[in-house]
Every structure is written in structure tokens, then in C-alpha cells.
Amino acid sequence: MTELTHRLSKTVRDLPPSGIRRFFDLASQMQDVISLGVGEPDFVTPWHVREASIYALERGFTSYTANSGLLELRREISRYLRKFELDYDPETEILVTVGGSEAIDLALRTLLEPGEEVLIPEPTYVSYRPCAVLAGGTPVVVPTGMKDDFRLTKEALVGALTAKTKVLVMSYPNNPTGAVMGSDDLKDVAELIMTRDFFVVTDEIYAELSYGEPHHSIAAIPGMKERTILVSGLSKAYAMTGWRVGYVAAPREIMQELIKIHQYTILCAPVMGQMAAIEAFRHGDSERDKMVESYNERRRLMVNGFKRVGLDCHEPKGAFYAFPSIASTGLTSEQFAEGLLKEGKVAVVPGHVFGESGEGFIRASYATSVEQIEKALERMDRFVQKLQPQQG
Amino acid sequence: MEIENRDVILRLLHQNGRLSAETIASMIGETSENVSHMIKEMEDEHIILRYSATINWEKVKSERVTAVIDVKVTPQREVGFDAIAERIYRFSEVKSVSLMSGAYDLQVVIEGDDIREIARFVSERLSTIEHVISTTTHFLLKTYKSDGVIFDDNEGDRRLVVTP
Numbered sequence: 080m081t082e083l084t085h086r087l088s089k090t091v092r093d094l095p096p097s098g099i100r101r102f103f104d105l106a107s108q109m110q111d112v113i114s115l116g117v118g119e120p121d122f123v124t125p126w127h128v129r130e131a132s133i134y135a136l137e138r139g140f141t142s143y144t145a146n147s148g149l150l151e152l153r154r155e156i157s158r159y160l161r162k163f164e165l166d167y168d169p170e171t172e173i174l175v176t177v178g179g180s181e182a183i184d185l186a187l188r189t190l191l192e193p194g195e196e197v198l199i200p201e202p203t204y205v206s207y208r209p210c211a212v213l214a215g216g217t218p219v220v221v222p223t224g225m226k227d228d229f230r231l232t233k234e235a236l237v238g239a240l241t242a243k244t245k246v247l248v249m250s251y252p253n254n255p256t257g258a259v260m261g262s263d264d265l266k267d268v269a270e271l272i273m274t275r276d277f278f279v280v281t282d283e284i285y286a287e288l289s290y291g292e293p294h295h296s297i298a299a300i301p302g303m304k305e306r307t308i309l310v311s312g313l314s315k316a317y318a319m320t321g322w323r324v325g326y327v328a329a330p331r332e333i334m335q336e337l338i339k340i341h342q343y344t345i346l347c348a349p350v351m352g353q354m355a356a357i358e359a360f361r362h363g364d365s366e367r368d369k370m371v372e373s374y375n376e377r378r379r380l381m382v383n384g385f386k387r388v389g390l391d392c393h394e395p396k397g398a399f400y401a402f403p404s405i406a407s408t409g410l411t412s413e414q415f416a417e418g419l420l421k422e423g424k425v426a427v428v429p430g431h432v433f434g435e436s437g438e439g440f441i442r443a444s445y446a447t448s449v450e451q452i453e454k455a456l457e458r459m460d461r462f463v464q465k466l467q468p469q470q471g
Numbered sequence: 472m473e474i475e476n477r478d479v480i481l482r483l484l485h486q487n488g489r490l491s492a493e494t495i496a497s498m499i500g501e502t503s504e505n506v507s508h509m510i511k512e513m514e515d516e517h518i519i520l521r522y523s524a525t526i527n528w529e530k531v532k533s534e535r536v537t538a539v540i541d542v543k544v545t546p547q548r549e550v551g552f553d554a555i556a557e558r559i560y561r562f563s564e565v566k567s568v569s570l571m572s573g574a575y576d577l578q579v580v581i582e583g584d585d586i587r588e589i590a591r592f593v594s595e596r597l598s599t600i601e602h603v604i605s606t607t608t609h610f611l612l613k614t615y616k617s618d619g620v621i622f623d624d625n626e627g628d629r630r631l632v633v634t635p
Contacts, residue, residue: 376498
């Protein structure tokens with residue numbers, strides 16, 4: 080460690096570097112790699128949305144907006160959330176953010192006092208833990224497993240509760256497992272949350288990408304809205320990752336405090352992204368549904384493919400990831416992913432990157448073409464078959 | 472269920488005629504046998520007429536000329552426009568014939584080796600058919616998009632190789 084580094088914030092220095100970074104570097108150097116490692120849609124934003132944003136620029140929409148975002152957009156968000164039986168006032172309970180990522184940060188910073196504990200069911204998206212630490216909280220892992228289809232159970236949650244428990248971060252449909260929480264699963268967990276009186280930050284960015292029963296939000300359960308901060312955005316549903324438009328929905332008392340952080344650090348989300356988001360909410364449903372159907376077809380193709388290769392894979396019911404077990408190969412996630420990349424030229428993300436309970440699994444995204452998926456499965460098959468003899 | 476599946480199969484094949492029955496079966500949660508059977512049925516019923524590639528001929532320096540011709544005709548008793556349409560579409564140089572609403576009746580697309588060949592076809596073959604009242608010929612200069620496919624699409628995959 081250099082002297083300069085030493086003078087920097089210890090909290091930041093102690094954050095582990097993202098495990099995905101190493102794989103990105105490795106894969107970027109190689110030719111002819113099929114990547115199943117991408118965490119975003121393979122669609123370009125539908126043209127009508129892009130066109131609306133261009134038109135907004137032509138008309139001179141280039142200034143700041145209200146801190147909480149354009150009221151027109153907040154009204155659209157409020158209308159949209161009704162589909163999940165959620166009722167948020169666009170004037171006082173909705174805030175437009177720079178992607179779901181900012182929303183997660185705001186939510187945790189608003190809730191946490193130093194030393195308070197943040198329950199994080201894992202495997203999960205890589206940002207919650209560092210955001211909790213940066214907000215002064217102490218992350219407490221709640222492992223989920225294949226036997227429960229990676230859903231969060233009341234039992235697992237009970238085991239992690241302490242007097243310092245302040246908030247639970249839920250993220251369903253889940254990245255990387257594809258797990259979803261049905262309405263009964265949610266009721267079970269909600270009951271415990273209410274009796275033990277703590278908060279929930281629910282990241283529902285993949286809500287539209289639910290392939291079985293429609294998505295349920297924990298905030299819709301009676302008694303939960305007042306203790307829930309809902310975080311979402313347009314990135315996944317409308318193929319708008321690069322626009323950086325997300326939002327927070329929370330009761331007025333929470334929002335009044337939360338918005339202060341946004342005011343002082345961000346001011347407002349970019350106006351062109353907000354104009355595009357209005358168009359997406361107003362006229363984007365049919366394109367969105369077509370994209371979801373296309374993911375669903377590729378989801379089945381990939382999961383069936385893994386079964387043929389001989390990798391045990393629970394059925395992912397949401398998002399666009401499959402999370403097969405590679406335990407049968409005897410390799411660690413890291414060894415498997417690195418071997419597959421170097422020998423098979425297929426990039427996947429080793430499961431442990433998403434938490435210790437992700438060890439023994441890999442994340443493969445099916446947001447890529449049918450041809451690529453089939454070719455990747457062939458390469459994987461060859462890679463796995465070659466491993467078998469050594470295992471005896 | 473079967474009807475729904477038939478629609479999905481048609482959509483998938485229309486996008487990519489090379490998808491195998493096995494792949495389609497896996498994508499829609501059906502057995503390969505059922506998918507093969509449904510495809511065969513739709514071929515027999517002439518719902519699926521053929522499997523072809525969408526080609527950007529401009530890239531292979533083809534000198535072929537395409538013209539779109541608006542044709543006004545007098546419909547005939549009992550057969551309406553069908554008999555006259557048939558007399559037109561039987562010519563091998565005719566690529567497509569459609570009945571239109573609006574200012575003219577039939578839209579005829581033809582292909583030829585050069586402009587003269589097309590001119591000859593219009594003046595000697597098409598205009599002389601009984602009941603054809605008039606023709607207006609438009610030469611096609613460039614195709615940007617056809618049947619849902621953008622020809623010079625520069626929207627490649629710009630995503631990073633691995634992201635969280």
C-alpha cells in the first residue's frame with residue numbers, strides 16, 4: 080500500500096474490489112469468446128423511446144428538473160405501480176433517481192445508523208453489501224439455497240435476526256439466481272418483519288421479467304408500505320440500462336428525509352432520460368412484452384441445455400439468468416468459470432461473486448441470441464465432458 | 472394450446488427459418504415430435520410456403536432492376552380482381568402482386584436485368600392485358616428495410632463482455 084492510498088478513507092480501502100472485474104479483464108483480452116456474462120438486455124432501447132428523447136432535445140429540454148423528477152414522469156410511475164396493487168402519491172412519495180443503483184444507496188443511507196445491521200439474502204447482486212457498509216451499516220448475510228429455489232424463507236431470516244437488525248434488502252426476481260417470491264412466500268416473510276419491526280428495501284428492477292405468475296411486491300401486503308422503500312427502474316423492463324433512470328417509492332415521512340441526500344448529491348436525474356422514460360411508460364408496453372416473451376423462450380432453451388450438459392439447474396422464474404450448479408464437476412466456481420473461459424471460450428460469472436452461498440454455481444445470462452446460446456451450450460458440453468474422466 | 476403454439480412457431484420461423492424443430496421445442500416447452508408435426512401440418516396446409524433467406528442484393532453488385540407498378544384495372548363480374556391478378560402473377564418476372572385500397576388496384580413488383588426489359592414488360596405484357604386501364608411505374612432505388620429487417624443495421628452489440 081502506497082503512502083497516498085494509506086491516507087484515504089479506511090472504509091473505502093477495506094471494500095473488496097468487485098469479483099466481476101477480474102473476469103471482465105480476462106474475457107476482454109480473448110478473441111472469439113461467447114459471453115453469457117452480461118447483466119443487461121441484448122435489445123437496444125425501442126426506437127419510439129429514443130425518438131421521443133431526440134425530440135425532447137430538439138425542443139430544448141436541457142435544464143434541471145425538480146429534485147424529485149418531472150411530475151409527469153412521477154405520475155406515470157405512480158400509475159404503473161398500481162398494476163402491482165401499490166398506491167404511491169406522485170407528488171410526495173415518488174422520486175426519480177439515476178438508475179436503480181442510486182436508489183439503493185439513498186434507501187440504505189436514509190435508514191441506517193452506524194452499527195445497525197442489514198440483512199442481505201445471498202447469492203445476490205453485488206452492490207447491496209458495499210452500499211450498506213458505506214452507509215455505516217453492518218451487513219449480515221442470510222444464505223439461500225437451491226433446495227428452496229433460492230427463495231428467502233422465514234426460517235433463514237429468523238436465524239439472522241438480532242437486536243441490531245434494522246433493514247432487510249430483498250431483490251426478487253433475483254440476480255443472479257432468477258428466484259422469485261410468490262405471494263405466500265412474501266406473506267410469510269412480511270409477518271415476521273412486522274412482528275420484529277424492521278424495514279425492507281425491496282429492489283424490484285426485474286419485476287416485469289417474471290415468467291410464471293405475475294410479480295408480487297412485498298409493499299402491497301397490508302402493513303408493509305410504511306416500512307418499505309421500493310426501488311426500481313426502467314433499465315431491464317424497457318431495455319434502457321444506459322439511460323440511467325430509476326426511482327424510489329416510499330411513504331411521505333421516509334421520502335422527506337431521503338430526498339435530501341438526492342438534492343445535495345445528484346440534484347436531479349438527467350432530463351433526456353426522464354423524457355424517454357415518460358414515453359416508455361406511455362407507449363412501451365407492447366414492445367416490452369415482446370422482449371419478455373423472447374427472454375422466456377431463451378430461458379427455456381438455456382435451462383434445457385444445462386440439463387443436457389448434465390448440470391443441475393433449478394428453474395429460474397424471473398430476471399434473465401440461469402444459475403446452474405457445477406458441483407458435479409468437482410471444481411470451484413472460480414476454477415470452472417476460468418477453465419470454461421480459457422478452454423471453452425465461454426464467459427460466465429462464478430457464483431461466489433454474489434456471496435459465499437453462490438459457491439458451486441455459475442451465473443449464465445440468456446439475454447443473448449439463440450445461436451450464441453446454442454453454440455455456448457455446445458462448448459460447455461465439450462468442456463464438461465472433458466472434465467469427467469479426471470473425476471473418475 | 473396447439474393454435475397458440477402454431478402462432479409462436481410461425482413467429483420464430485419467420486425470424487429465423489433455420490431454427491431446428493428441437494430448438495423451437497426447447498424454447499416453447501414442447502416435444503420435438505409435436506413441433507415437427509405442427510410444422511409439417513402447416514407446410515401441408517400451405518401456411519408455410521417456403522424457407523428462404525433475406526438477401527441484401529446491393530452487396531453482391533447485382534445489376535438487377537426492380538420496379539413497383541401501380542395498376543388500375545376494371546374488376547370483372549363474379550371473379551372481381553382475382554382473374555386479372557392471376558394473369559399478371561403468372562409471369563415469372565413478377566415478384567409480387569397485391570390488391571390495394573386507394574388510388575390504384577394492384578401493386579405489382581417486377582424484376583428485370585435492366586430498365587429496357589422492364590419497359591418492355593410494362594408496354595407489351597402488362598398494359599395490353601384486357602381490363603388493365605393504366606399503369607404507373609416506379610423504379611426502386613434503394614432498400615433500407617424489408618420484411619422487418621434493417622439492411623445496413625449498425626446497432627451492433629455494444630455491451631461490455633461481463634457486467635454485474
